[in-house]
Amino acid sequence: MPSREPQPKPKRVVVAINPNASFGSTRAIGPALVRTLRASGHEVQSITEPDYEQAVATAREAVRRRPDALIVVGGDGMVNLGAGLVAGTKVPLGLVPSGTGNDMARALGIPHDDTEAAIRHLLGALQRPPRVIDAARASWSHADTRETGERWFACAMSAGFDAIVNERANRMEHPKGASRYIIALLVELARLRPIRYRLTLDGREIETEASLVSLGNGQSLGGGMRITPDARLDDGLLDVMIVEPLSRGRFLRLFPRVFKGTHVSHPAVRIERARRVRIEADGVAAYGDGERFAPLPVDVELVPGALRVLA
Numbered sequence: 001m002p003s004r005e006p007q008p009k010p011k012r013v014v015v016a017i018n019p020n021a022s023f024g025s026t027r028a029i030g031p032a033l034v035r036t037l038r039a040s041g042h043e044v045q046s047i048t049e050p051d052y053e054q055a056v057a058t059a060r061e062a063v064r065r066r067p068d069a070l071i072v073v074g075g076d077g078m079v080n081l082g083a084g085l086v087a088g089t090k091v092p093l094g095l096v097p098s099g100t101g102n103d104m105a106r107a108l109g110i111p112h113d114d115t116e117a118a119i120r121h122l123l124g125a126l127q128r129p130p131r132v133i134d135a136a137r138a139s140w141s142h143a144d145t146r147e148t149g150e151r152w153f154a155c156a157m158s159a160g161f162d163a164i165v166n167e168r169a170n171r172m173e174h175p176k177g178a179s180r181y182i183i184a185l186l187v188e189l190a191r192l193r194p195i196r197y198r199l200t201l202d203g204r205e206i207e208t209e210a211s212l213v214s215l216g217n218g219q220s221l222g223g224g225m226r227i228t229p230d231a232r233l234d235d236g237l238l239d240v241m242i243v244e245p246l247s248r249g250r251f252l253r254l255f256p257r258v259f260k261g262t263h264v265s266h267p268a269v270r271i272e273r274a275r276r277v278r279i280e281a282d283g284v285a286a287y288g289d290g291e292r293f294a295p296l297p298v299d300v301e302l303v304p305g306a307l308r309v310l311a
Contacts, residue, residue, distance in 0.1 A: 011068035016047040016059045018074030026098040030073040075099015080289035083154040087306045092130035094122050094310035104155040107218030108311035125310035133233040135306040140294045153288030155218035159279050161211050163287045194245035197281045201274035212243035229261025236304040240272040275302045
């Protein structure tokens with residue numbers, strides 16, 4: 001008798017689609033993924049809530065029922081949503097990237113600019129044991145505002161000039177897409193000032209002025225800026241990038257090198273590694289996976305093996 005190829009084992013999966021992806025060029029990706037998964041024999045719960053808060057609530061309830069995977073469709077913000085729900089559990093996180101940055105997809109080797117290839121990658125990964133990687137847990141408690149909180153991030157945290165640019169970009173209604181970030185960067189560059197930081201790295205205190213401070217579990221943020229090019233997702237450590245104060249001209253000359261990761265050889269750039277990091281500075285907010293967390297100070301702990309991913 002002719003041998004038969006083993007059939008893929010059906011899975012029970014939850015697909016959470018970015019609420020902002022109901023319009024524009026990416027609106028068809030989520031429904032196409034759901035159709036493909038069902039055609040492959042998988043049982044699919046599709047989450048298409050009208051806003052982020054409802055999407056979180058619905059996905060959280062779905063994860064409590066322990067599906068075989070939570071799959072997010074969107075950019076790094078949706079990765080952040082998913083990581084916050086499944087970190088520390090045995091439910092793996094899958095990703096079909098359709099955002100402007102897609103830095104976590106880059107870190108995981110998932111096709112980030114080819115939707116069909118990303119879906120094929122996911123279908124194959126569903127049939128293999130998940131990859132185990134680290135994730136970072138950020139927490140804060142501010143006595144003056146009585147604000148406390150805790151959130152996970154998977155790829156990177158920014159807490160310097162790049163976070164200030166994010167603040168401005170998020171307030172801008174136009175233009176859409178990555179060009180908004182570039183415009184915000186140019187505006188803030190005109191106001192470039194060094195920031196006074198107090199960093200605590202595994203108990204070791206550093207007081208310094210800097211233009212940039214970023215933490216990398218993955219290698220990039222902001223759509224391919226390789227801030228920590230030697231970071232690894234499973235080495236148990238965060239890479240901490242510190243850029244000492246630069247003039248606008250020197251900053252502009254350094255900036256293009258970030259996309260290749262060659263900036264780390266510049267004398268104003270240093271990379272430290274630590275598992276626990278506290279960042280303190282005035283007038284700066286921390287962003288994790290491109291999402292606003294809270295004003296500094298923020299405490300971050302990398303948790304080895306906290307996240308299972310389909311990659």
